[in-house]
Amino acid sequence: MSASEVPEAALRLAEALVFASAEPVSPRALAQLLPETLEAETVFAALAARYAGRGVELVTVAGGMQFRTAADLAPLLRKVVQMPRRLPRAAMETLAIIAYHQPVTRAEIEEIRGATLSQQTLDALLEAGLIVPKGRKEAPGRPTLWASTETFLTRFGLRDLRDLPRREDLLVEPQPLPIPPPAVAPSAGEADEAPDGT
C-alpha cells in the first residue's frame, strides 16, 4: 500500500499517538493499535508527508517518530518557550569524544582534550541523561567506561550513532570555533574584578 492510500482513520490514530507523547513513538507501539493489514512504517511515512513544511514536523529519531517544531521557527519560539541552558563548550567536546570513542574512560577523555575533565562537566552530562557509565575497563583501578545514551541521539535528532559523520570527514573542514570572549581586560580600573585579581 502506498502512503497516499493510508486510511484516514489510521492517520488520525498515528497522529494522536505521536502528538500526545513527549517521547519518540516506536513503530511497534503504533502497530499494536493498527489492523494487521497496515504497516506502521507506511502510516508514519504518510503522516510525515502530511506534516512536511508545517510548523510541526514528524522526524525519525532514536526510538521512533516524534513531532518537533520546525527548526526555522526557533528564533521566534525562543522568545516564548522556556529552554534549558545550552551545554558549555567543554561539555560539548566531552560529549563528542564520548560519542566517537565510546566506551571511554575519564582519563582517555582528558588525554584527548589535553585538559582535566571537571566534575561539573561530567555532572552536567549525566544530569541531562546524555551519558551513562557502561561497565569498567579491565585495567589497573578498573576505571568506569562512559557511553552515550538514547537521549543523546534524540536530543541531536539522530537515528543511531551511524548518523554521526565519519571521523575522516570531520577533519576536512576546520571551521573556526567562536573564540571565548576575552577575560576582563586588565585596565587599571577593572583590575580588581579579574578572577585572579588583587
Added chain:
Amino acid sequence: MSASEVPEAALRLAEALVFASAEPVSPRALAQLLPETLEAETVFAALAARYAGRGVELVTVAGGMQFRTAADLAPLLRKVVQMPRRLPRAAMETLAIIAYHQPVTRAEIEEIRGATLSQQTLDALLEAGLIVPKGRKEAPGRPTLWASTETFLTRFGLRDLRDLPRREDLLVEPQPLPIPPPAVAPSAGEADEAPDGT
C-alpha cells in the same frame, strides 16, 4: 481578514507555539510574535479549522489554545499499566513468620519479630487473602491462631509450604565458638603428650 486568508507563515508559527508550550497559549502571547496586521484570534481560528476532524484538535481552554487528542481516540490509546504495590515491611515480616510458624498466635508473632503487631498490618494481610484464622490456641485467653492460605501459595508460586526453604537452610544459627579441627585420634603412646600433658 477571513480565516482562509491567513498566511501560511503565521499558521506555522501558531502551530509550533501551541505545540511546544507547556501551558495553553493566549491570543496575546501569539500576538507578540505576529505582525501587527494579523489578529491572533483569526490565526487561531484558521489553525483550528485546519485541525478539525484530525487526530489532534485545537481547543479553547481556560487561558488560551491547546492541542488535545481527539476525544474519540482516547479509548484506543488508553493503556493500563500494572504497577503492583509492595507489602510494607511489617506486613511482609508478619506474613513470613506466619508461613514458617503456623499456626501461630499474634503474641507469638510479636515475640519472634520483637515488635508489636498492629491491627492494620493484620487487616492488610487478611484483606489480601494471604492469611486466615485457624482455630484457637488452648491457652489462657484462647488466642486466635493464624495460618497462611491457598492464595498465599498461589501468589508466591509455591506448590505447597514444603517448597519454602527449611528454616535450618535459611538461618545461620549463632555458633558458640569456632571449633578447631578435630585432633588426630590419640594412640596409646600419645595420650600423655596432649597439649596439657607435661
Added chain:
Amino acid sequence: MPEPAAPEGAEDRAAEGAADSRLLLRLDGFDGPLDLLLELARGQKVDLARISILALVEQYLAVIEGARRVRLELAAEWLVMAAWLAWLKSRLLLPEDDAAAEEGGQAAEVLAERLAALQQMRAAAAWLGARPELGQEVFARGEPESFVAIDRSRLALDVPGLLRAYLAAVRRAAGRRGYTPAPVTYWTIKDALARLGAMLGELPDWQTLERFLPPAPLSPLERRAAVASTLLAGLELARTGTARLRQDEAFGPILVRKARGVEQSE
C-alpha cells in the same frame, strides 16, 4: 617533523606578534595547553597536517613567557607543557641526521597527531552543536498527554522478599534478646564412674584409660575434662577394690582392668 625555522617560521612569528599579546591575557579562556596549541596551529591557516611544529612551539613559548611576566601564578600544566616544548624545540633545531633530532621528529609527529585528534573532536562538537537540538532549536510537545492508567491494585509478592523479611524479623528479634553463650556440659566424675563401671566387666585385660572416654566427638577442652574425670573415676574404683590401675613409665599410658578377687597391688 622538524622543519627549517626560516623563512616560514619567521613570518609566522611576525604574524603572531600581535596575536601573542592578545592571547596571553586570556589563558583562562583555554581548556589547557593543548587547546592553546590548537588555537595557535589554526592561526597558521594551513591544513593541520602541514603546520610547522617548530613555529608552533615558539609561539607557545612566547605566549607563556609573556603571560608569566603578567601573572606569576601561571598554572603548572602550562609550564610543564612549556618545558616539554622547549625540549622539543632543542631537538627540532638539531641537524636532521642527528639521532636526537629523530627523537624530536617523532615527538613532533605525536604532538601533531594529538592536535589533529583534538581538532577532530572539536569539529564533532561543532557538528553536533550545529544540529537542531531538541530543547534549543526544535521543541517537542510541551504538554504531553498520557493515556497510561496505572493500576496499583495488585501486590508484588515474591519468595526472595518473603525470605528476606523472615530473616530480618528473626535477626532483629535475636539481636534484641542479648547474647547467651551456649551452655557447655563437661563429662563429670559421676558420668565417668557409670561408664567405667559398666564397661569394665566386659573387657578381659588391661585397657588404656582413654578407651573409656565418652564416644561423642570432643573439643580439646571437653576431652581434657573427660580424661581427668575418667582418671579420677579409675582411682575411685581402685580405691574401692573394683579395678586395678597400672602405669609402666612416667607419662606413659595408664592402664586399667577389673580386679579379680583378692590381688596384690603392683
